[in-house]
Each structure stands twice: as C-alpha cells, then as structure tokens.
Amino acid sequence: MLRNDTPITPELVASHGLKPDEYQRILDLIGRTPTLTELGIFSAMWNEHCSYKSSKKWLRTLPTTGPRVICGPGENAGVVDIGDGEAVIFKMESHNHPSFIEPYQGAATGVGGILRDVFTMGARPIAALNALRFGAPDHPKTRHLVSGVVSGVGGYGNSFGVPTVGGEVNFHARYNGNILVNAFAAGLARTDSIFYSKAEGVGLPVVYLGSKTGRDGVGGATMASAEFDDQIEEKRPTVQVGDPFSEKLLLEACLELMASGAVIAIQDMGAAGLTCSAVEMGAKGDLGIELDLDKVPVREAAMTAYEMMLSESQERMLMVLRPEKEAEAEAIFRKWDLDFAVIGRTTDDLRFRILHGGAVMADLPIKDLGDQAPEYDRPHVARPAPAPIEAVPPPNDYAEALLKIVGSPDMASRRWVWEQYDHLIQGNTAQRPGGDAAVVRVIGHETKALAFSLDVTPRYCEADPVEGGKQAVAECWRNLTAVGAEPLAVTDNLNFGNPEKPEIMGQLVGAIEGIGAACRALDFPVVSGNVSLYNETNGLAILPTPAIGGVGLLPDIGTMATIGFKAAGDTVVLVGKPGRHLGQSIYLREILGREEGPPPTVDLAEERRTGDFVRRAIREQIVSACHDLSDGGLALALAEMAMAGGVGATVALPEDAAPHAYLFGEDQARYLVTVSPASRGAFFAGAQAAGIAAAELGTVGGDDLVVRDLLTISVEKLARAHEDWFPAFMAGEL
Amino acid sequence: MKAAVVVFPGSNRERDMIAALEQISGRRPDVVWHADTELPKVDLIVVPGGFSYGDYLRSGAIAARAPIMRTIAERAAAGVAVLGVCNGFQILCEAGLLPGVLMRNAGLRFVCKEVHLRVETTASPFTADYEAGDVIRCPVAHGDGNYRCDDETFRRLTGDERIAFRYVDATGARTPAANPNGSLDDIAGILSEARNVLGMMPHPENLIEPLHGGTDCRPLFESLVERLGVAA
Numbered sequence: 001m002l003r004n005d006t007p008i009t010p011e012l013v014a015s016h017g018l019k020p021d022e023y024q025r026i027l028d029l030i031g032r033t034p035t036l037t038e039l040g041i042f043s044a045m046w047n048e049h050c051s052y053k054s055s056k057k058w059l060r061t062l063p064t065t066g067p068r069v070i071c072g073p074g075e076n077a078g079v080v081d082i083g084d085g086e087a088v089i090f091k092m093e094s095h096n097h098p099s100f101i102e103p104y105q106g107a108a109t110g111v112g113g114i115l116r117d118v119f120t121m122g123a124r125p126i127a128a129l130n131a132l133r134f135g136a137p138d139h140p141k142t143r144h145l146v147s148g149v150v151s152g153v154g155g156y157g158n159s160f161g162v163p164t165v166g167g168e169v170n171f172h173a174r175y176n177g178n179i180l181v182n183a184f185a186a187g188l189a190r191t192d193s194i195f196y197s198k199a200e201g202v203g204l205p206v207v208y209l210g211s212k213t214g215r216d217g218v219g220g221a222t223m224a225s226a227e228f229d230d231q232i233e234e235k236r237p238t239v240q241v242g243d244p245f246s247e248k249l250l251l252e253a254c255l256e257l258m259a260s261g262a263v264i265a266i267q268d269m270g271a272a273g274l275t276c277s278a279v280e281m282g283a284k285g286d287l288g289i290e291l292d293l294d295k296v297p298v299r300e301a302a303m304t305a306y307e308m309m310l311s312e313s314q315e316r317m318l319m320v321l322r323p324e325k326e327a328e329a330e331a332i333f334r335k336w337d338l339d340f341a342v343i344g345r346t347t348d349d350l351r352f353r354i355l356h357g358g359a360v361m362a363d364l365p366i367k368d369l370g371d372q373a374p375e376y377d378r379p380h381v382a383r384p385a386p387a388p389i390e391a392v393p394p395p396n397d398y399a400e401a402l403l404k405i406v407g408s409p410d411m412a413s414r415r416w417v418w419e420q421y422d423h424l425i426q427g428n429t430a431q432r433p434g435g436d437a438a439v440v441r442v443i444g445h446e447t448k449a450l451a452f453s454l455d456v457t458p459r460y461c462e463a464d465p466v467e468g469g470k471q472a473v474a475e476c477w478r479n480l481t482a483v484g485a486e487p488l489a490v491t492d493n494l495n496f497g498n499p500e501k502p503e504i505m506g507q508l509v510g511a512i513e514g515i516g517a518a519c520r521a522l523d524f525p526v527v528s529g530n531v532s533l534y535n536e537t538n539g540l541a542i543l544p545t546p547a548i549g550g551v552g553l554l555p556d557i558g559t560m561a562t563i564g565f566k567a568a569g570d571t572v573v574l575v576g577k578p579g580r581h582l583g584q585s586i587y588l589r590e591i592l593g594r595e596e597g598p599p600p601t602v603d604l605a606e607e608r609r610t611g612d613f614v615r616r617a618i619r620e621q622i623v624s625a626c627h628d629l630s631d632g633g634l635a636l637a638l639a640e641m642a643m644a645g646g647v648g649a650t651v652a653l654p655e656d657a658a659p660h661a662y663l664f665g666e667d668q669a670r671y672l673v674t675v676s677p678a679s680r681g682a683f684f685a686g687a688q689a690a691g692i693a694a695a696e697l698g699t700v701g702g703d704d705l706v707v708r709d710l711l712t713i714s715v716e717k718l719a720r721a722h723e724d725w726f727p728a729f730m731a732g733e734l
Numbered sequence: 735m736k737a738a739v740v741v742f743p744g745s746n747r748e749r750d751m752i753a754a755l756e757q758i759s760g761r762r763p764d765v766v767w768h769a770d771t772e773l774p775k776v777d778l779i780v781v782p783g784g785f786s787y788g789d790y791l792r793s794g795a796i797a798a799r800a801p802i803m804r805t806i807a808e809r810a811a812a813g814v815a816v817l818g819v820c821n822g823f824q825i826l827c828e829a830g831l832l833p834g835v836l837m838r839n840a841g842l843r844f845v846c847k848e849v850h851l852r853v854e855t856t857a858s859p860f861t862a863d864y865e866a867g868d869v870i871r872c873p874v875a876h877g878d879g880n881y882r883c884d885d886e887t888f889r890r891l892t893g894d895e896r897i898a899f900r901y902v903d904a905t906g907a908r909t910p911a912a913n914p915n916g917s918l919d920d921i922a923g924i925l926s927e928a929r930n931v932l933g934m935m936p937h938p939e940n941l942i943e944p945l946h947g948g949t950d951c952r953p954l955f956e957s958l959v960e961r962l963g964v965a966a
Binding site for chain 2: 151154155158159160161243244245246248249336337418419420421422423424425426427428429430441557
C-alpha cells in the first residue's frame with residue numbers, strides 16, 4: 001500500500017495517465033509537489049473521461065438551447081419541458097472499456113450509472129435503451145461479449161424495475177478489440193422539483209448516502225481514458241461491481257428524501273466517485289468542501305485516502321442537506337437500510353480539503369480542479385472524400401439477396417436480445433422493441449406519451465464523418481417522426497479512437513460539425529451527452545460511432561403509428577425520392593462484400609419537409625402504417641413491415657428505375673407508409689399540396705411479399721430467416 | 735373490493751399492480767411495508783413481482799421471513815384471498831403458503847415475452863370469470879419461473895384441480911416451445927388447498943388495457959371484484 005507521502009516519480013505520474021506538461025501545470029497551480037492522494041485527485045479530474053479536454057472546444061459548437069430546454073449539458077442529465085408541468089430528464093453514457101474487460105458487470109454498472117444520473121435530478125426512470133456494438137460474429141470473443149453484456153444490461157435493469165424498450169446492436173470487425181456499450185435512460189419529474197448539483201450555503205452538512213465504499217473501480221475513469229493492449233485483462237480490478245437491489249432502494253430513498261424538502265444539492269458518485277462528485281458540488285456553488293474520510297462508510301478495512309477518493313463503488317450519492325432536516329433525512333435512509341453519514345461540510349475558502357486519521361491528505365484549490373483542467377485544440381485532418389463508387393451490379397437473384405439481408409448479422413431480428421430485457425414493467429410500454437421508436441405512456445395521462453430512439457450508422461461516419469454525423473441525427477429524428485412523435489431533443493454519445501491522432505481527431509471534429517448542422521436544421525438541441533475516446537487496441541481504432549439518442553412527444557397515443565402492415569387492400573406508398581444511392585449500403589456489403597463509396601448525403605431541409613408531412617399525416621390518422629427507410633433501403637422496409645404485420649404485399653417498381661438501386665438504395669429523408677382506401681385521396685392530395693414526392697408502389701395483402709418481375713417470398717420464409725440468425729449464432733450453430 | 739399490496743425492499747411491480755387494482759376495482763389499494771406486522775382489514779392481499787432483497791440467496795427466500803408474512807399466513811388460513819405474482823409466487827412458495835419451488839428457467843436466461851395460458855379451472859375467485867379451457871395472452875418476465883414439486887404434491891395438485899394456468903400455444907396445445915421456463919407439466923400458476931391463494935409467474939397486471947395490446951387478463955381482476963365482499 002502506498003503512503004500519502006510517496007515520492008512522486010515521473011513513472012507514477014505517467015501511470016496516472018498524466019502527461020509531463022499536465023504534471024507541470026499541477027506544480028504551477030499548487031506551488032509544491034502534490035501528495036499521492038492529490039495526484040490521484042488530479043488524475044481523476046483531468047482524465048479525458050471527466051474533463052473532456054480533447055472534445056470541449058468542439059462540443060461548445062453544438063446547439064444546446066430551445067424553447068423546451070430547461071437544462072442543457074453540464075448537469076447529470078438534460079431536462080426538457082413536455083408540458084403540463086412535467087419534464088423528461090435523459091442522458092446516454094458509455095461504459096465501453098469496462099464492458100470489454102468484464103462484460104456482465106461492465107454493462108450492468110453502465111446501466112446503473114445512467115439510471116442514477118437521471119434519478120439524481122429528481123426523476124423516476126421510465127425507460128432505458130442501449131446501443132451495443134460488438135466485433136465480427138466470427139471473432140472468438142464476440143459471443144462471450146454479447147452474452148455477458150446482454151445479461152448484464154438485463155440483470156441490472158430488470159431488477160431495478162425500468163423497462164428496457166429499445167436500442168441498437170451491430171457487429172463489425174473494427175469493434176473486435178473495443179466493444180461499445182452506450183446506455184440511455186429517461187425519467188419523469190415535475191418541472192418545479194428538479195434537483196441540481198450546485199451546492200449553496202456555507203457550513204452545511206455534506207452527506208454520504210447509499211452503499212459502502214470498497215476498493216472496486218479504483219482508477220476506472222483513468223483506465224477508460226487509455227488505449228488497450230494485450231495486457232488489458234490485468235485491468236479487471238478497475239471494473240466496478242453493480243448491485244441493482246441497492247440502486248432500487250437508493251432510488252426510492254432519494255425520491256422520498258427529495259419530496260421532504262431536505263435536499264439542497266445532490267450529485268451521484270459515478271466516474272471518479274467521491275472526488276468528482278464533491279468537487280462538482282463545491283465548484284459549481286463557489287464553495288469549498290472539507291471531507292473527513294474517517295466518517296465514510298467502508299466495506300473494507302484499512303482503505304487509504306487515495307483509495308477512498310478514487311473508488312468507483314456503485315450505488316452511492318453525495319448531498320448537501322438542510323441542517324434542520326438532517327434527522328428526517330437519516331430516518332428515510334435507515335428505513336431503506338442504506339448508509340447515511342455526514343462526512344464533511346461546505347466552506348467559504350474554496351479549498352478541497354481531505355482529512356483522514358486526523359491528518360490533511362489533500363488540500364487543493366477546488367475551482368482549479370475543474371476550471372483549470374487542460375483543454376486541447378488537437379491537430380485534426382479531414383478524411384479525403386471517398387472515391388465515387390464503381391458500378392454496382394444487380395444481384396443474380398433478388399429473392400435470395402433479400403433473404404440474405406434480412407438474416408444478416410446487422411439486420412436480423414434482435415428478439416434474442418430484447419426478450420432478456422423486461423420491456424413491459426411499469427405497464428406503460430405502448431410500442432415494444434422492434435419498431436422505429438419505443439413509445440412509453442407518461443404516467444398519470446391517458447394519451448400523452450414519449451418516444452425514444454438511438455441511432456448512428458458508423459460505416460457512414462467512417463466514410464464521411466460530417467455526413468455521417470448529420471445522418472445519425474436525421475435517422476433518429478425520422479424514427480421519432482415515424483411513430484408520430486414531435487422530436488424534442490437529443491443526447492449524444494461520441495465514441496472514437498485516440499484523439500491524439502490527427503485523423504481520429506478529424507473524425508470527431510467532422511462528426512460534431514455534422515451533428516451540429518443537423519440539430520440546428522431540425523430544431524433538435526443536444527441537452528446532454530458523453531464522449532468516449534481512446535477506443536483503440538494495439539493502434540486500431542473503432543469505427544467512428546457518434547450515437548444519437550432522441551426523445552419525442554406524442555400528445556395522443558391513439559394516433560401513434562406502427563410499422564406492421566395492417567389490412568389487405570391498403571396502398572403502399574414511398575414518401576420521398578426514389579432510391580439511387582448504393583455507396584456504403586447494406587446491399588453493397590452483404591451481397592457484394594464491398595465497403596466503399598460515399599455515404600448518402602443528407603438534405604436537411606428535405607428531411608424536415610418530408611418528416612413534417614409524414615407526422616401530420618400520422619396524426620390525422622391518414623396513414624395506417626409507417627416505417628422510416630434506412631439500412632437496407634426500401635426492400636428491407638417492405639420486408640419488415642410485412643413480417644411485423646404478418647401479411648404480404650405486391651408492389652411494382654417504376655419502369656425507369658434501376659431495380660436494385662430502387663430496392664436497396666439508402667437515400668435519406670424517406671418513409672414507407674400504407675394508406676387505407678378511404679384515406680387514399682386525402683393522402684395524395686396532402687402530399688401534392690406539400691410538394692412531397694409520393695409514389696404508389698402497390699397493395700397490402702396475401703401471404704407473400706411480391707416485387708413484380710423481381711421476387712416472390714412468403715412472409716413466413718422471410719420471418720424465419722430474420723428470426724433464426726441470432727439464436728443460432730448464440731447457440732454456436734453458425 | 736378492498737386490497738392491500740405488500741412491498742418488500744426490491745419489489746418493483748407493485749406500481750403496476752396498484753394501477754391495475756385501482757383501475758379495475760375503482761379503489762386504490764393499501765400499501766403495506768414488509769416490516770409491518772399489521773394488515774388492514776382487506777378482501778385481497780397481493781404480493782407483487784420484483785426482486786425482493788435482490789433475489790440474493792434464493793428468489794423469495796428472504797422476503798418469506800419478513801414480519802408481515804406471518805400475518806399474511808394467518809389471513810390466508812382465515813380464508814382471505816391472496817395473490818402472488820412472479821416474485822410474489824416465489825415468496826408464497828418459500829413461505830409455505832403454496833407447495834413447491836420456482837427454479838432457474840430451463841433456458842438459463844431471463845425471459846420477457848407474451849405467452850399463452852390455458853385456464854385449467856374456474857373453481858376459484860381468481861378464475862371464475864373465465865371458461866375452463868380459455869386460452870388467454872399474458873406477459874411473463876422472470877429468470878426463476880421453472881415450477882417444481884415432489885410427486886406426491888403433483889398428484890394432489892392435479893387430483894384436486896389446483897393447477898390454475900398452464901403454458902400453451904395460441905391454439906391451446908401444450909408444446910415444449912410454448913413453455914418459457916421448462917416448468918413441470920407446463921404449470922404457470924397453482925392454487926392452495928382452500929383455493930383462496932393463487933401463485934402465478936405471468937403478470938396479469940400488464941395485460942388489462944388496450945395500451946398493453948390486449949385485455950385478456952382483466953377478467954382475473956374483475957372476477958375478484960365481483961366475488962370478494964367489501965371489507966369496510
């Protein structure tokens with residue numbers, strides 16, 4: 001065990017992830033050599049994960065305000081007004097590095113962390129989603145990681161009692177050494193009782209609540225700010241262990257405590273635990289914080305100050321309470337069998353002072369820990385525009401091609417995954433996994449609901465980060481629109497490689513530019529988010545993956561649209577331009593084995609015009625089913641709508657179209673809808689009036705999906721191909 | 735009908751159950767904390783789903799020893815209706831109010847999906863509004879739903895027609911694929927000897943309104959409302 005006065009060597013500095021110039025900055029700030037605990041505190045506050053030092057400059061360019069935004073980035077989660085005195089509070093956060101090392105606990109604590117971010121602000125969680133990315137299906141570790149991550153996500157969320165209603169699962173060899181686990185959570189609160197982390201008032205008790213502190217997760221945030229190499233298994237002790245049971249108790253106790261009026265400020269202990277939470281509360285309120293670690297509830301003997309300050313033990317909260325309510329607060333926590341300890345107080349000297357065993361272990365300027373963190377304008381180069389794609393031949397057999405695509409790893413049904421998630425608990429799930437967006441009714445309302453979707457197409461971002469960034473936002477906006485929701489705001493989870501490489505930094509800068517442009521054009525502000533860098537192993541980075549989590553509002557759940565074909569005789573209509581673009585398409589990759597060309601461009605004005613028209617038509621109940629077009633293009637949308645509805649359709653393509661581009665092109669700003677015979681006239685009149693392209697393709701009915709002259713497949717056969725891949729893969733049969 | 739819903743640390747479907755009872759009976763149920771020993775005078779006691787005590791040790795085993803359970807046992811013996819759903823079923827088994835035990839699902843994974851149940855007996859206050867042989871949809875969401883009991887218990891359960899629900903397919907046929915957890919004889923729910931205690935793994939409270947995608951489980955609650963007197 002290292003003593004607090006351990007000599008600070010360059011090796012020790014480096015092992016804390018601090019660069020020599022960063023260490024020099026520490027020396028300049030405090031005017032002396034730091035103690036070991038102080039070095040640990042700096043490393044916790046100044047690592048990439050906590051300080052956003054490489055991304056901050058660019059994140060500032062994102063639009064973060066809007067008429068409905070109550071609180072943008074900077075707090076535990078974003079807060080958006082949904083009317084009636086209610087707010088939705090949501091955020092997405094990565095738990096990539098730990099999930100690769102220890103998939104069950106890494107994923108579980110990722111879910112736990114994001115749920116805590118949401119209820120820390122006073123919201124009861126109502127929905128969880130997750131965006132998961134794994135290596136190639138044939139990589140030896142992939143099945144183990146899928147199995148562990150999925151059961152970890154389920155194990156935590158199911159026990160906690162939040163419905164896990166949607167998300168994404170993708171496979172690509174570029175995630176072989178670094179999987180992505182991005183967890184999203186949303187909760188509901190009253191707009192007049194939202195809780196923030198800013199402490200107010202001098203001499204007030206700083207209270208520790210929740211589970212006891214152990215040695216797990218010490219240095220986790222620093223680990224998450226480094227690349228992997230072959231010795232990564234040795235990092236297993238830095239992964240935290242989750243206890244959803246304690247978290248559920250913590251939720252109930254916190255909400256009860258908040259209702260009592262005792263809470264002035266609250267911050268959950270996430271990355272860098274006690275250090276980060278205490279510094280944030282003090283620094284935001286222009287207050288110092290003094291902590292006496294002898295008072296911290298611990299579950300292991302002889303923990304050092306260093307370990308306590310850097311532990312990432314889960315299910316813990318820090319609060320500043322009104323002194324007159326302390327006894328009442330303690331009674332609430334005792335009732336829930338949780339620890340409650342006054343471990344310090346707020347001060348007026350702007351110092352972050354740590355006492356342990358009667359000695360001062362750390363005494364640092366609290367504002368500088370956050371404000372003076374390094375900020376870099378790292379060199380970045382834009383990727384040259386991808387070469388135009390060479391001729392793309394049509395498939396030999398259209399039916400075979402479509403069957404192969406619906407049963408391919410990225411397009412196959414995710415039922416194996418979401419059946420392990422309790423997606424029905426709370427009794428408000430109006431649209432289950434498998435549609436364009438999940439829909440959850442707002443508690444206490446008959447018809448008001450929220451829609452959620454997570455989206456990004458990493459292969460587009462790799463080929464063109466700016467267009468890829470735009471597309472992620474546009475697809476998310478479209479998915480919300482396709483159920484009839486008004487898109488409100490997003491949270492972003494930016495997953496990239498090592499930002500010290502100019503080409504990786506170029507991806508990050510480009511993607512943020514694209515996200516910003518799309519969010520501005522679609523009035524879809526970014527209210528929270530997270531950046532995960534250094535997703536590299538032995539120098540090979542992941543595909544750039546800026547995941548977007550969007551939230552939309554449905555005033556009347558009765559008019560919500562779903563993707564399944566409804567009734568024989570309904571007309572199938574393509575809304576938007578005909579498909580032409582095959583660069584970076586699923587067709588190109590799955591059928592021809594090529595990953596090349598530019599991604600589809602995103603015309604944001606057209607996206608908005610088309611989406612606004614579709615949403616209006618849904619709300620006026622003119623369309624009977626709706627599906628956004630994305631991966632796999634029109635053909636996949638037809639197949640998915642047929643499978644979801646259990647009924648076929650017969651369509652014909654326009655004579656002047658190149659059939660394979662029309663069927664499989666991934667052009668943006670498009671939807672496939674069905675219209676009942678009674679609404680047909682109104683629909684086409686509306687489209688014409690709005691200047692929206694709407695092509696009548698055919699009619700719903702029968703047991704087969706028929707594209708005239710090209711393919712006939714029974715819906716049952718499609719569904720078998722679609723449903724079989726995942727279970728067979730996980731059973732080791734592929 | 736007046737109901738009480740018992741809440742343990744880690745219960746998590748009590749809100750669903752409270753909402754269902756309130757919606758169908760028109761009365762908000764009392765909520766009783768596990769550490770209490772008193773129960774209000776009620777016609778129905780519900781032990782809801784969740785992960786009481788985190789399901790650490792064994793599902794339902796710790797909750798079965800909570801102070802309130804002795805009172806529930808006394809009321810059950812006096813004929814008060816008791817409904818245990820999911821973790822509630824596990825708790826009632828662990829507490830000895832129902833025979834048998836719920837083991838890990840045969841597939842070893844948590845499973846959340848809609849299944850079909852066949853109503854096997856209408857001779858109980860819970861199932862009287864159904865017809866015997868009715869096939870209803872109902873969601874399950876559990877990791878430990880694999881019902882097991884010894885041969886003698888099983889003979890008595892079948893002989894006394896105390897199996898309330900079995901897992902079947904949409905046509906009402908018993909098939910291995912229709913059973914989500916591998917339970918003995920496709921058992922989804924059982925009744926006590928006096929038929930006033932029902933334990934079931936599926937969640938009837940999650941299929942009672944159009945938003946849930948169906949109302950197949952409404953008759954279970956309506957049947958209770960019709961048959962159970964007003965306690966006060």
